[in-house]
Amino acid sequence: MARDRGSFLRRLLPSPAPEGPKPSALGPGSAEARQRSLAVRVHDILHSNATLGPALVLLIAVVIFAATTDRFLEPANLSLIVQQVMVVGTLGIAQTLIILTAGIDLSVGAIMVLSSIVMAKLSAVSGVPGLLALLIGFGVGTACGLINGLLVTRLRLPPFIVTLGTLNVFFALNLYYSESATIRGADMSDLLLWTGNTFDIGDTRITYGSLLMLALFGVAAYALGSTAWGRHVYATGDDLEAARLSGVRTNRVLLSVYVLAGLICAIAAWILIGRIASASPQAGGLANLDSITAVVIGGTSLFGGRGLVLGTLFGALIVGVLRNGLTLGGVDVLWQDFAVGILVIAAVAIDQWIRKVRT
Amino acid sequence: MTATPVMEARSLVKRYGHVVALDGTDFELYPGEILAVIGDNGAGKSSLIKCLSGATVPDEGEVLLDGDPVHFKTPLEARNAGIETVYQNLAVSPALDIATNLFLGREPRRTDLVGRLFRKLDKKKMRGEARRHMNELGILTIQNIGQQVETLSGGQRQGVAVARAAAFARHVVIMDEPTAALGVKESAKVLELIVRVRDNGLPVILISHNMPHVFEVADRIHIQRLGRRVAVVTPKTHSMNDAVAIMTGATQLDAAGHDQVVNDASRRQAGQDAFRGAGE
Numbered sequence A: 001m002a003r004d005r006g007s008f009l010r011r012l013l014p015s016p017a018p019e020g021p022k023p024s025a026l027g028p029g030s031a032e033a034r035q036r037s038l039a040v041r042v043h044d045i046l047h048s049n050a051t052l053g054p055a056l057v058l059l060i061a062v063v064i065f066a067a068t069t070d071r072f073l074e075p076a077n078l079s080l081i082v083q084q085v086m087v088v089g090t091l092g093i094a095q096t097l098i099i100l101t102a103g104i105d106l107s108v109g110a111i112m113v114l115s116s117i118v119m120a121k122l123s124a125v126s127g128v129p130g131l132l133a134l135l136i137g138f139g140v141g142t143a144c145g146l147i148n149g150l151l152v153t154r155l156r157l158p159p160f161i162v163t164l165g166t167l168n169v170f171f172a173l174n175l176y177y178s179e180s181a182t183i184r185g186a187d188m189s190d191l192l193l194w195t196g197n198t199f200d201i202g203d204t205r206i207t208y209g210s211l212l213m214l215a216l217f218g219v220a221a222y223a224l225g226s227t228a229w230g231r232h233v234y235a236t237g238d239d240l241e242a243a244r245l246s247g248v249r250t251n252r253v254l255l256s257v258y259v260l261a262g263l264i265c266a267i268a269a270w271i272l273i274g275r276i277a278s279a280s281p282q283a284g285g286l287a288n289l290d291s292i293t294a295v296v297i298g299g300t301s302l303f304g305g306r307g308l309v310l311g312t313l314f315g316a317l318i319v320g321v322l323r324n325g326l327t328l329g330g331v332d333v334l335w336q337d338f339a340v341g342i343l344v345i346a347a348v349a350i351d352q353w354i355r356k357v358r359t
Numbered sequence B: 001m002t003a004t005p006v007m008e009a010r011s012l013v014k015r016y017g018h019v020v021a022l023d024g025t026d027f028e029l030y031p032g033e034i035l036a037v038i039g040d041n042g043a044g045k046s047s048l049i050k051c052l053s054g055a056t057v058p059d060e061g062e063v064l065l066d067g068d069p070v071h072f073k074t075p076l077e078a079r080n081a082g083i084e085t086v087y088q089n090l091a092v093s094p095a096l097d098i099a100t101n102l103f104l105g106r107e108p109r110r111t112d113l114v115g116r117l118f119r120k121l122d123k124k125k126m127r128g129e130a131r132r133h134m135n136e137l138g139i140l141t142i143q144n145i146g147q148q149v150e151t152l153s154g155g156q157r158q159g160v161a162v163a164r165a166a167a168f169a170r171h172v173v174i175m176d177e178p179t180a181a182l183g184v185k186e187s188a189k190v191l192e193l194i195v196r197v198r199d200n201g202l203p204v205i206l207i208s209h210n211m212p213h214v215f216e217v218a219d220r221i222h223i224q225r226l227g228r229r230v231a232v233v234t235p236k237t238h239s240m241n242d243a244v245a246i247m248t249g250a251t252q253l254d255a256a257g258h259d260q261v262v263n264d265a266s267r268r269q270a271g272q273d274a275f276r277g278a279g280e
Helices: A007-012 A031-048 A052-068 A075-100 A108-124 A132-152 A159-178 A190-196 A210-225 A228-238 A242-244 A250-276 A286-298 A309-328 A333-357 B045-053 B077-078 B098-103 B114-119 B123-136 B154-169 B184-199 B211-217 B240-248 B264-279
Strands: A198-201 A203-207 B008-016 B019-029 B035-037 B061-066 B069-070 B083-086 B172-176 B206-207 B220-225 B228-233 B251-253 B259-262
Touching: A007 A228, A007 B251, A031 A052, A031 B264, A052 A309, A052 A333, A052 B019, A075 A108, A075 A210, A075 A228, A075 A286, A075 A309, A108 A132, A108 A159, A108 A190, A108 A203, A108 A250, A108 A286, A132 A190, A132 A250, A159 A210, A159 A250, A190 A250, A198 A250, A203 A210, A203 A250, A203 B045, A203 B061, A210 A228, A210 A309, A228 A242, A228 B098, A228 B154, A286 A309, A286 A333, A309 A333, A333 B035, B008 B045, B019 B045, B019 B061, B035 B045, B035 B184, B035 B211, B035 B240, B045 B077, B045 B083, B045 B172, B045 B206, B083 B264, B098 B123, B098 B154, B114 B154, B114 B220, B154 B172, B184 B211, B240 B251
Parallel strands: B019 B228, B035 B206, B035 B220, B083 B172, B172 B206
Antiparallel strands: A198 A203, B008 B019, B008 B061, B061 B069, B220 B228, B251 B259
């Protein structure tokens, strides 16, 4: 989004010559006037920089945990956090695309698990070469996305209902095909496990999976921000009818988004296999909700048309940092869930406030 | 008016089940004019405009563009033929910026390798062109072309829609109730824009319920009644009351185009209605 970046600091400062009616109706120096104009300024900044909030929250969380625990800033721990978020982060990219079109995808986790089982079983049991197994897995994920997209665009069913249905269908297919058995990493092609491999930069251990996730974020950010397709995704989610009347082929945009989301879920499946060094039909059961959490905390509006995929990266990292930091601080796991829950509600409340336009 | 009409329709018929929305309507739009289309509810205004803008396909009759028959099946086809429509419900995307809205659906791509390989948008061109188009229409109050449309007033938003239409229309701009959602001051601004679009060389079809607006800017007025064109008048030869009388059927024009008062009482009533309409 071409927005006036960098100038938010300038706007935060009181401008020397305020335009329009001056807020000094209450008299110069009035506390109420000062307060209101600060709120207005903060609102304006957040309105045009939706990722600023999540970035600040992430920064604050990092500073707090760095100050209160000894091990938080150790390279090994930071690397662990990234590894812990790479699956949900990747699913979050798919979820962001769909939420930007004012939809929601409850089936991302199921698509991922189904794809991972297909890849792993083809390689480990059927003896299919690793690359082919991987590509067939990608194909399965893409096909799942296509089914979602066709149901949303052709039958005009609400995305929530469509993906609630396909969530169960895909998960059942996954149980059927896997016969509910976990596939060991040792039986699979090395290619499928590649995303869990690591290399070192200094003391920091980096997995190829996390690099893959970051690369996908880069590609998605480019496609959304710098291509006509990206503009059409935003326009479709913002106001479907206006986009259609402007000549955007909204059905085609929606279909492309669901198909791409399916493919990204399959890539997440690859990263998942590397992460857990196996393929389990029960893995990633709550991944759909975690991905929505990352998107929402990342400042993307559930009403569509607003948000940046970069925010989802921040959102996923915020959850990862929070869980990691609280664990290091010896806090019970239930309080981690508690904190994430509060964050989600706060993020949506802030979004509601941001979307209001001051006139 | 001996020039070829820019846009012409001959005996259009459109039926919706038993309802005959258009019952053999003719229509002509000449170069360089603002043609207003007025008519009571159900007179077939919208059906006529939908046939011209490609939103519906007429059952009978033909539409000609610069003398050549055209058959639009979708609004996109009409757009590709150089006919732009401004909708009354402000068909702009609120969360997107002005430049993006202006180019929505026909974004320019960079012509270099990055543009060809990675389909990168030419954002600089978009912003520059958007600024130029907004300036051409004198919409100078907008400070930042990267501003989101939702931060604009209703009149400014309609300004964006008009600028988009004017920027891309090669033949005709259709304005469907462009002032319906606007206040008095903002309406005046948009009317000014409409005149400027015409002065820049594009003929405009203006659909409006608002008689004072129609009489302020229209060169000719197409009056639609009961699915047919019953008269074409000009603000010079006819008053607002006359137009409303024709519209409501209180007055009928004879073959020579002279008024025939059908019923004096109903005409007076029509005039009062018009006057009340003007006060709204």
